[in-house]
Amino acid sequence: MEDYVHVMSKPAYFLCANDGFYHMRPLKWEPWFNPEAETTTTLAWISFPGLSPNFFVQESLFTMAKTVGKPLHVDMATKNKSKPSCAKIKVEVDLLRDFPK
Numbered sequence: 492m493e494d495y496v497h498v499m500s501k502p503a504y505f506l507c508a509n510d511g512f513y514h515m516r517p518l519k520w521e522p523w524f525n526p527e528a529e530t531t532t533t534l535a536w537i538s539f540p541g542l543s544p545n546f547f548v549q550e551s552l553f554t555m556a557k558t559v560g561k562p563l564h565v566d567m568a569t570k571n572k573s574k575p576s577c578a579k580i581k582v583e584v585d586l587l588r589d590f591p592k
Contacts (some may be wrong), residue, residue, distance in 0.1 A: 495563075496563050536566070542578050549565050565578075
């Protein structure tokens with residue numbers, strides 16, 4: 492999962508092969524993947540400002556983040572509780588779905 496989050500978090504890569512550079516954009520493969528169509532899935536950081544310290548555990552944060560998408564990763568400041576004013580979570584989001592207010 493760590494490798495997946497790391498690779499998908501980069502907007503683009505450049506590969507060097509055959510005396511040239513090639514632009515590569517990581518996309519999530521799905522059975523109905525169409526290389527001609529833009530993907531509607533992306534990774535995004537969401538934040539929860541002003542949370543009580545007892546919610547700064549991964550299980551609680553992931554439960555709240557599930558309303559937006561698939562939670563993948565808690566940022567280091569949230570994990571270490573070094574920035575108690577805001578919790579941040581990386582989430583896989585389908586941009587075509589309806590989001591909660």
